[in-house]
Amino acid sequence: MKLTGLKVIDLSLFLPGPYLTLALCDHGAEVIKVEPPAGDPGRGIGERQGGHAVFFRNLNRxxxxxxxxxxxEADRERLLRLCDEADVFVESFRPGVAARLGFGQExxxxxxxxxxYCSISAFGQDGDYAARPAHDLGVEAMAGVLSMSLGPDGSPAIPAIPVADVLSGLHGLSGVLMALLRRESTGQGDYLDISMLDSTVGACLNILGPTLAEGRQPDPREERTTGGSAFYRVYRTGxxxxxxxxxxxxxxxxCLLGALGRPELAELVLQGPGRHQQPVVDYLTGVFLTRTRDEWDAWLGGLDVCYGPVKTLPEALADPHLARRAMVLTDDAGLRHIGSPIHFADEPAxxxxxxxxxxxxxGPDTHR
Structure with missing residues (x-):
């Protein structure tokens, strides 16, 4: 659905809020990014290309x-006038700051x-941690996600993508769109209190069986998602x-064990995740060392198995599949961009x- 005519005021910085409003912008909304005099700190993060930080460009194009x-006071009054005509307002201050400045949701x-009106914060607008500062990694730690993301030595490993940031941005986007849909019938907007911690805990549904049923931490050696299954793990190639x-x-x-000539090992896998699968893990560990990654990719691609070669980011972005999906785009200056992952048939981004x-x-309200 094209969002032409939708006016969004975005006071958020860094990643969660800009990720939310990027999706609205890519699909036709007018997004006015309100920045402090020094600008969004994202303007100075990481590598630069075409005169801009790629981090900032990716999130705010x-x-x-x-x-x-x-x-x-004069600038606060300008903001209030803009919001009088807006459809969506997004902010990511600590709880209470927006209200003290005179533009709280009420x-x-x-x-x-x-x-x-959508507020995105680390821990939500109320509760014991509401006033505590936090970024993505601290929230992942408190949500229990880091305790399940283990490196080879068994210690918590930092995920490559900011899970809490992205999840809260996506939940904010979903909430905003639901509120806009509801407004069609009621004529009334709404207030969204989006917490990075809530969003991250809410994404753990598939690993919470042992915790909810038995009150225990899942055992990485027993759980499918943390290495307890021979068919859900990463193997080194030759x-x-x-x-x-x-x-x-x-x-x-x-399919795989039959093609490898070891169909008898399937019985161990089909009993479910656990340490009893170690013989299968040991066998596959040895087998995958006999060929290169690309040789295994070519061979496995001819079978009906669920797998993936571990690619570098440059390799991933060079994949023709992503180009065909309009996920890697090139502008008139030859700079590459990531496309919108939301694909509409009739009205694409x-x-x-x-x-x-x-x-x-x-815009019309820039005069002092």
């Missing part, structure tokens, strides 16, 4: 930047009852690469690759 000092929704086996349904197990200049918004 197509938006418009309005520079406001919210400690100044104030803005009192002036504009149709407004959908050239130093890796292959991930990623599905233990019976048809996949029988139309990303605008323009990077907003700090304070460059030229």
């Amino acid at each position: 197509g938006k418009q930047s309005l520079c406001l000092d919210l400690k100044l 104030t803005l929704r009192g002036r504009n009852p149709r407004l959908v 050239d130093g690469g890796h292959i991930s086996m990623a599905g233990q349904e019976p048809k996949f197990v029988h 139309e990303p605008d690759f323009t990077v907003p200049a700090l304070g460059g918004y030229a």
